[in-house]
Amino acid sequence: MAGSYYGNLFKITTWGESHGKGVGVVLDGCPAGVLLDEKVIQKCLDRRKPGQDPYQTPRKESDQVEILSGVFEGKTTGTPISMVVYNHTQRSGDYKEIASYYRPGHGDYTYDAKYGFRDYRGGGRSSGRETIGRVAAGAVALQILKELKISVTAYVTKIGPVEAEKRDLTQIEKNPFRMPDGDSAQKAKEYLEQCIREGDSTGGVIECEVTGIPAGLGDPVFEKLDANLAKALMSIGGVKAVEIGDGCKVGENKGSENNDAFVRMDGKISKASNHAGGILAGISDGSNLILRATIKGTPSIHKKQRTVNREQEEIEIEIGGRHDPVIMPRAVPVVEAMTALTLVDALLQNMTARLDGILTFYER
Amino acid sequence: MAGSYYGNLFKITTWGESHGKGVGVVLDGCPAGVLLDEKVIQKCLDRRKPGQDPYQTPRKESDQVEILSGVFEGKTTGTPISMVVYNHTQRSGDYKEIASYYRPGHGDYTYDAKYGFRDYRGGGRSSGRETIGRVAAGAVALQILKELKISVTAYVTKIGPVEAEKRDLTQIEKNPFRMPDGDSAQKAKEYLEQCIREGDSTGGVIECEVTGIPAGLGDPVFEKLDANLAKALMSIGGVKAVEIGDGCKVGENKGSENNDAFVRMDGKISKASNHAGGILAGISDGSNLILRATIKGTPSIHKKQRTVNREQEEIEIEIGGRHDPVIMPRAVPVVEAMTALTLVDALLQNMTARLDGILTFYER
């Protein structure tokens, strides 16, 4: 039942509800000696916070993080790092109506079915606000990866029917959709404005590329790197598909079309192509990781919808308020966070794979 | 590093290599009182074993399972159930050549990168033979699900370009491809024979449908049912994409196209459609679960390929022997097993979700 834990050696617990006192995370197992202050964390949270542009929910939250433990004299101490973001908007009143029925596509019904009742204010625990804890802990993971010269970059490759046609990473922060292709971003804008006019939302795809990853990460046969990344991404609200490398395309391909030839490059073993997305038999092969998560359009739409209320009567509803018509841009830092958390855990676990590595470590 | 464990309360450990003495599994946490004998297990294993028809590797293995512990007087005792299948084909000699180079698309290189060396005989631990332990333990999970009137049925919906056009579950065991559509199976046969002639293999898709599942399974925010199912399926060799419900399609859809209206049906809350695939906010909603795994064509192809040997020299290879040109039909029981294991674990964990349930339990 304890479902708010993630990771084995580098382990987080997120907590908090959308309209409770706050949200937060405890990160345990962070190595001692990582340079850390609130600015490092804040930078990541700011990319996730609401109201960054007109295409997002205008909820006013500064999302200021406070580190409560685990850091001393500017460095992590190896003890748990507790981080909190207090909520400023706690208007329960607005949600009294939602309390009485089950919004389609949301967790209202399933939370009730499981727990017998629910904190209905803004979705409670099933709100996207829960990801604040993930992003805060992910910021620490990204800091560690940086020391290891590993980069994690996510971006939006698809908004409804609009697909990014190139991967120009310099474009990502230059458009409100975090697309790596300015032209596509422009088309996405048009499509999105149409969705908004219709009171609708749109799905899309986030891709994530990781560079600098060593070969050897992942522990067959269940703690495979791709298996853990799939869980990591699928645990993000709204994600309905996860792909590695060529992903769904391999279903149509022949074996010869997927196999990546090994070659020598710069005196090292490398691959001539990367259909595998950097993972073979569940272990990283040293090529870039390529992951993709497909996210559904946020279910909070303004169109009239049928549903059932707590008294099990069929009713028609129209959800008011303003909601993100497109969630992908704000989910980009969440994908990066979950990827980073998974990678740091895999990196730590991999240190114990060989006796010679252990002997060298303890001979220090 | 301990990666051969799966599950929390209903927990398995698989062991064994393709050409070692055998493969097996220990299942711990199985409730006492489940009727069990070797026939129940064997039936599942027989669907997985090689040589069932001309489209599979002709390796001769009877894959006879033996239960070594945890069952007494025909019932599980609540203690660990150890099951073993001894290997009969242990021809190390055949693999000496493979020992010297890295087969594209296989784990040869990554195992070496991680562990410093590898059991190269038939892929060692990365062989599909490892899944025998999964299927054996999955058979016990399926037995428990049956008692709860939950069914798990997987089938092949795509082989290369050939897609099943209907879901007629009575067809599944009537064609060698386990497709729920006889006509498509016929087309698949033709496509596959072409692949074989070319010395190539083909990818495809397995879908899995679960009926009878109660609402309430899954533990947000990381032990979500879909997150765990994604991990379960992605941990199967060759899987490159996992989808829930409408899966990748939601990336092109609007919110209004994904939202399933809640309705009353037979006096209970139900859904008018099932785009969600039976899971909302990570918790089962009582509708059927719909999962899909895309699998790459087996990388063991007969075409000439470039690669690198252990001395890091670039070479050309041609892999001999006979291999499955299509792995999906034999992977069907593996998908069912991993789904069943994940569901039983979720069912057990869900028993502790509410105080009233706990009080009732202990008042017995």
Added chain:
Amino acid sequence: MAGSYYGNLFKITTWGESHGKGVGVVLDGCPAGVLLDEKVIQKCLDRRKPGQDPYQTPRKESDQVEILSGVFEGKTTGTPISMVVYNHTQRSGDYKEIASYYRPGHGDYTYDAKYGFRDYRGGGRSSGRETIGRVAAGAVALQILKELKISVTAYVTKIGPVEAEKRDLTQIEKNPFRMPDGDSAQKAKEYLEQCIREGDSTGGVIECEVTGIPAGLGDPVFEKLDANLAKALMSIGGVKAVEIGDGCKVGENKGSENNDAFVRMDGKISKASNHAGGILAGISDGSNLILRATIKGTPSIHKKQRTVNREQEEIEIEIGGRHDPVIMPRAVPVVEAMTALTLVDALLQNMTARLDGILTFYER
């Protein structure tokens, strides 16, 4: 490395340092529907807080707890319960001296050896203040046990050479030492005053009795109830021995002296004696649990001591300030908390032991 986690289904993470911003805990896996507010928690914390009487450190801390999540309309929601106690005394200055050397009997040296440096302020993470999180989460566990009519009562049975001669539980809160025997408490007082005059501290023993526990808790062979209780108690700072039932005495006894005869009592199977302390083969037998933890005298004494500083020079030190000369009375609620946390986890896990119980549960 992630060591601040405890429990499997009912799982806590404590965080915080003695002189950081605060200390706290996240409790995940708490069943929905438990009546809970801050008063319930505060009552337990007040028994642990410093300055309750002249025999304790006079550090001024009100130890006010705040619940930040997981409770809605007075009941737990099944989502993580985050609780925080902010520190008011954060005087780093006082500890500059301690920063430079290793206090005997404390964790100063070992934390440095492990992490490379340490938060030296008041012992940082190794401070007894860390147990606030345990007591707060334990209060929730005790609340659940109360619903199940299970009571957990700890008390001090030994302070240095003074042993409690009876177990009169009504006496526990009537003397500052939480001894179940007023006369012994008087003798302990005299002994303790002598210790204080000498600038010394004293060890002792805490016993814990649990009534109302059903038979069947504990999961052989590693998650045995006694094994987990041993870990739970040994994880409390200063504990050097853990005993179950007759404990160390069984080393001198014959088998016939330990065996408890089974008898019928009130129409149920019971035991004529309880040498076993309520646990047989790692599973509760329905009798009362009897546990004991032996705690060393707090190492912060005023006597002159030899030690080594960070420059590895041998020096003589005299630790100033005022410290608890006897830690047992304040550790009583900590022992109760750790016992309660362990029991709730065992109770939840035990719900899945039998198929018939599972079938009944899901037929609801």
Added chain:
Amino acid sequence: MAGSYYGNLFKITTWGESHGKGVGVVLDGCPAGVLLDEKVIQKCLDRRKPGQDPYQTPRKESDQVEILSGVFEGKTTGTPISMVVYNHTQRSGDYKEIASYYRPGHGDYTYDAKYGFRDYRGGGRSSGRETIGRVAAGAVALQILKELKISVTAYVTKIGPVEAEKRDLTQIEKNPFRMPDGDSAQKAKEYLEQCIREGDSTGGVIECEVTGIPAGLGDPVFEKLDANLAKALMSIGGVKAVEIGDGCKVGENKGSENNDAFVRMDGKISKASNHAGGILAGISDGSNLILRATIKGTPSIHKKQRTVNREQEEIEIEIGGRHDPVIMPRAVPVVEAMTALTLVDALLQNMTARLDGILTFYER
């Protein structure tokens, strides 16, 4: 419910019943490159097996171990190591009587209470035979510790009233009681013969000393080294008390009597005494570890005893057959195994404690 798992990174699962087909263990997370064959394992098992001398059960079992996986060309591969010992004595008939009643001091009643029925043959899973899996996996752990120049030595320090007066480790294997003191062993022999004549058994104490352990092992505040060792030892059948260092004695001592002064020795920080038993604040301090487990006299005695049968009638029984009147000598290798397993896990986990260590590792 899954209770047959131990360890986090270096993880074992034991399985098997006393009179089932066999007993065994799967060890997952063993680093690649450890030299291993069956002889290494067998040597440890031979010290545990029955019938080594007249003071032990004469059950005939050769306890021959077979390694089924995870070893290739004489070295561990990093994949799961499955080991099995087949039972030769599977006489169910002998146990029909035991099936009908609950032996005092045994797990018969508690297993029935938990699981609804039990494998009654020879105690089933609660038999001491279960420890074969622990010793087999422990042998691998000891092999790794040897490479790190860490030694683990257990011995019997007390048999009933007879205490070893010295710790001469060269004596351990020279007497049937594994006492480190020949004279005490002689007295123990006399005491034991008296117990046998009376149809009784005797309790005692096993001590374990670990040398060569680096400072820094153990992860506060729940994965403390002493907490995990307490669990490890308390999980062994019959253990009722666990002590670290001065153990129970600290309850009578003053702080000044327990504090170990830090000193410089051979250019390193060391301690002038070792009351702490090598662990401070849950982390190893570089001194020798000193652990003690008190074990009760085996409950299978020949004296007449009262008990209750499955029909809940009170009866008198006399247990026939021949049983170990003293279990400590055979438990010595089990204590060593559990200690070794715990230490290897702590060593692996400790590798991730500091960023600098991680950076160095990945710069290789």
